Amino acid sequence: MTLALVVGAFRARCIVRTDEGEVLEAVTRSRRSDIAVGDRVRIALTSPAQAVIESVQARSNVFRRSDASRAKLLAVNLSQAAIVLAARPAFSEDVLVRVLIEAEVESIPIALIVNKHDLRDERARIEARIAVYRALGYPVFDCAARFDCERARETLLPWLAGRTTLLLGESGMGKSTLVNCLVPDAGLRTNEISEALGAGRHTTTFTRCFALPHDAATLVIDSPGFQNFGLFHVSQSQRVHAMREFAPLNGTCRFNNCTHRNEPACAIREAAETGRIDPIRYRLYTRLVDEAQALARARPDRV
Secondary structure, eight states: OOOEEEEETTTTTTEEEEETSEEEEETTTOOOHHHHHHHHEEEEEEEEEEEEEEOOOSOOOOOEEEOSSSSSEEEEEEEEEEEEEEEETTHHHHHHHHHHHHHHTTTOEEEEEETTTTOHHHHHHHHHHHHHHHHTOOOEEEETTTTHHHHHHHHHHHHHHHHHHHHEEESSSSHHHHHHHSSHHHHHHHHHHHHEEEEEETTTTOOOOEEEEEEEEEEEEEEOSSSSOBTSSSSSHHHHHHGGGGGGGOOOOOOOOOOOOSSOOOHHHHHHHSSSOOOHHHHHHHHHHEEEEEEEEGOOOOO
């Protein structure tokens, strides 16, 4: 058997790249559909261009989003992640907070890539919000992938080098442009993967992994754009501990099981009301609590 990396996945079909650089189509014996891009697998060849996945190695981490009924794996075994933002169209800070929470829960380092830096007036208008995340310790990279690809590469390549990085972002943020800047033949490779998986041009896009040109150790994983990011798999304790600004105040509320929503003498809510922590991030946190509580009432078996 041969070790390989999953570089594209759609339902029970995968594209894998062996450690020798050979790219193959692969299927699972059990038709399992939970194999994700980034998985390390053992395969057995069934023909010169096809293989069957015999086993999946243990994962170091996973990055997922979920709704009330199921979770969707985006990628696994990551060194780091980045969410691509832009001022036009305006990014959703609600989505940003949710993505950062998932990264914190999985202990995956994550950065903000603020694209379309050439739109200077629009970029200036979101600086106050970006500064909040910079102050929390998240790395922030400014670039203009379409306007100045070479500068974008110079900005990002040292941070990407030698790592496996998942790129996430809402539709319209310019993530695809950024991927094509970093990996000039990404579109061609995506079409080849799509044809091999039988995904079809009208099928929902899928996550895929690219090695940077002339640097096989640096991997960029491109995920489909999204407009929402559910966190129904994240517990209340995990939500609280994923909010970095809450850390100094954790354990100082009146009640040990405080959700920091409506309880009296809540230190975190009081800090938001007085401006000691960012009130917008606090409000977005409470939205997640409300979602979880609504699910608990409607589907107690899911929480």
